[in-house]
Amino acid sequence: MIPEIALVLGLAAVAVILFATQAFSADLTAIMLMAALLLTGVVTPAEGLAGFSNTATVTIAAMLILSAGLFKTGAVSQLGHRLARMSAANLRAAVLALMVAAGALSTGLSDTAVVALFLPAVMVSARRADVSPSKLLMPLSFGAMFGGACTLIGTSTNILLASIAERHGQPALSMFEFLPVGLVQVGVGVTYMAVIGVRLLPDRRSAGSLAQEFAVGEYLTEVVLLPEAKSVGRSLGDSPLVQDLGLEVLEVIRDGTRLRWPSSNTVLQANDVLSVRGDAAKVRALLEREGVRIQADRHWRDEDLESEETTLLEAVIAPYSRLEGRTLKELRVRDLFGATALAIRHRNVVMHERLEDVQLSGGDALLVQVRRDRLSQLNEDRAFVLLSEVDAQAYRKDKLILAVLIFAGVVLAAALTLAPIVVSAVTGCVLMVLTRCLTVEEAYEAIEWKVIFLLAGVLTLGVAMEKTGAALLLSKAMMETVGGWGPGAMVAAFYAVTSILTAMMSSKATAALLAPVALSAAEAMGISARPFLMAVAFAASSSFMTPIGYPTNMLVYTPGQYTFADFFRIGVPLTLLFWFLVTVLIPVFWPFKLA
Numbered sequence: 162m163i164p165e166i167a168l169v170l171g172l173a174a175v176a177v178i179l180f181a182t183q184a185f186s187a188d189l190t191a192i193m194l195m196a197a198l199l200l201t202g203v204v205t206p207a208e209g210l211a212g213f214s215n216t217a218t219v220t221i222a223a224m225l226i227l228s229a230g231l232f233k234t235g236a237v238s239q240l241g242h243r244l245a246r247m248s249a250a251n252l253r254a255a256v257l258a259l260m261v262a263a264g265a266l267s268t269g270l271s272d273t274a275v276v277a278l279f280l281p282a283v284m285v286s287a288r289r290a291d292v293s294p295s296k297l298l299m300p301l302s303f304g305a306m307f308g309g310a311c312t313l314i315g316t317s318t319n320i321l322l323a324s325i326a327e328r329h330g331q332p333a334l335s336m337f338e339f340l341p342v343g344l345v346q347v348g349v350g351v352t353y354m355a356v357i358g359v360r361l362l363p364d365r366r367s368a369g370s371l372a373q374e375f376a377v378g379e380y381l382t383e384v385v386l387l388p389e390a391k392s393v394g395r396s397l398g399d400s401p402l403v404q405d406l407g408l409e410v411l412e413v414i415r416d417g418t419r420l421r422w423p424s425s426n427t428v429l430q431a432n433d434v435l436s437v438r439g440d441a442a443k444v445r446a447l448l449e450r451e452g453v454r455i456q457a458d459r460h461w462r463d464e465d466l467e468s469e470e471t472t473l474l475e476a477v478i479a480p481y482s483r484l485e486g487r488t489l490k491e492l493r494v495r496d497l498f499g500a501t502a503l504a505i506r507h508r509n510v511v512m513h514e515r516l517e518d519v520q521l522s523g524g525d526a527l528l529v530q531v532r533r534d535r536l537s538q539l540n541e542d543r544a545f546v547l548l549s550e551v552d553a554q555a556y557r558k559d560k561l562i563l564a565v566l567i568f569a570g571v572v573l574a575a576a577l578t579l580a581p582i583v584v585s586a587v588t589g590c591v592l593m594v595l596t597r598c599l600t601v602e603e604a605y606e607a608i609e610w611k612v613i614f615l616l617a618g619v620l621t622l623g624v625a626m627e628k629t630g631a632a633l634l635l636s637k638a639m640m641e642t643v644g645g646w647g648p649g650a651m652v653a654a655f656y657a658v659t660s661i662l663t664a665m666m667s668s669k670a671t672a673a674l675l676a677p678v679a680l681s682a683a684e685a686m687g688i689s690a691r692p693f694l695m696a697v698a699f700a701a702s703s704s705f706m707t708p709i710g711y712p713t714n715m716l717v718y719t720p721g722q723y724t725f726a727d728f729f730r731i732g733v734p735l736t737l738l739f740w741f742l743v744t745v746l747i748p749v750f751w752p753f754k755l756a
Contacts, residue, residue: 191618264308390452398425
């Protein structure tokens with residue numbers, strides 16, 4: 162089996178590098194890994210594809226549908242908005258309120274969905290209170306992570322680990338088994354952020370206008386077409402302004418009337434005033450054109466880019482959404498949503514040119530000019546997280562109580578062990594649709610298919626590591642390194658390794674990689690596997706050191722205009738603090754001795 166072990170460890174190393182460098186999307190990397198294991202014969206087709214029918218995969222998909230039912234009926238939206246507005250005068254009070262509220266909701270709902278819910282209200286509240294959103298968004302993300310680690314369904318990582326443990330004959334993880342240590346983490350984490358973290362948070366993003374934040378004024382110009390201009394009498398698509406200079410015409414003002422959405426067939430006329438987007442070189446080229454006059458320089462404000470028909474807003478690309486890896490041209494954003502992108506911010510780099518060809522990533526922020534009559538369509542698309550409060554979404558408020566009762570029934574059935582979580586969750590999904598809290602189409606849309614494929618792929622790696630003995634080999638290496646100091650040192654080691662890997666790649670991939678190693682180590686030492694699994698679980702759900710390891714961090718990274726150094730400076734002390742707490746507390750609640 163030595164060649165197979167070398168092959169599996171080699172593929173795992175390549176996968177870690179691809180996850181960390183984000184050379185491909187996480188789901189594509191996972192499926193490539195699955196294909197490699199299938200092609201090399203390390204796993205059989207049945208073993209390789211089992212991840213799609215794994216209880217973890219099905220349960221996570223079901224929980225996403227249940228969460229959508231609560232959101233579509235408005236069960237959590239009003240609560241989230243009211244709590245997020247508690248930012249008034251006291252910054253520490255705002256941080257405390259946000260973290261506690263986000264943590265409480267994340268014990269039962271997807272922590273990513275909770276952060277997406279709070280984002281618009283936090284941005285608006287910060288602007289009204291003249292507080293930098295950078296002071297609030299990182300605490301929001303961390304608070305959601307604190308709460309998600311408290312329950313089985315609070316984070317998909319816990320569900321994944323529970324499935325792996327059961328497949329290895331371990332007792333099922335209960336709904337609130339994580340709660341004792343989780344609550345300690347909540348208390349310590351919130352205190353740390355309110356007392357120390359708030360001082361380290363940057364004051365980077367101002368409460369100014371979106372036009373200023375995205376520096377669009379440097380790339381927007383108004384030009385007047387004089388009668389002798391070559392573009393007069395030609396369609397917009399064939400005009401020299403577009404064909405020769407590659408300028409994008411955002412608006413045509415003709416006789417005082419604004420044509421907000423000029424098509425390529427719009428025929429230009431003398432004295433038309435065009436709002437165009439282009440860099441400084443293109444503007445200089447305009448000056449050399451006969452028959453074109455540039456309007457006097459103006460200070461562009463949000464109001465200048467809005468009208469009765471259009472509005473300006475910031476939208477973030479949701480992590481693991483269908484938009485990742487695609488371009489605006491491929492997505493046909495203007496046709497489907499009536500929206501024009503004016504700028505894209507990717508990891509604090511603002512782009513204004515050739516936006517249609519920019520490959521989008523999770524967490525990217527788009528400044529878009531969107532038609533008001535299409536706003537609800539954009540707002541209801543889960544691939545976008547709008548950072549402005551939009552009152553365009555219609556909730557099924559008459560189904561609110563039903564949705565809450567169904568969700569509570571799912572949690573109660575799992576907590577009282579009346580049914581396995583996968584059974585109660587799937588049953589809850591069926592009830593959500595039958596009671597019309599959700600439509601069938603909305604249920605399908607609620608499933609984050611990239612996450613499903615990511616899970617299926619990394620679960621295959623876990624099977625390969627166990628089957629070939631690679632997991633046993635790695636566990637022996639860990640025991641030879643730190644096992645001499647006892648099982649407590651192994652708990653600390655598993656937490657440390659998980660934290661480091663989660664800082665670089667998906668927490669789900671890390672959990673799937675290390676869970677078999679933890680199980681093998683416990684079996685070799687003749688002790689309970691529970692402490693090692695819990696170390697992996699809590700570390701994988703506590704990714705504070707970088708913005709790329711966890712979806713909630715990715716969501717707030719660009720809107721908060723954070724840097725990697727910000728997360729490292731604030732997240733490393735918090736990670737070390739949690740590392741100490743977990744190492745001490747896990748043996749107390751989960752003894753090493755076999756039952």
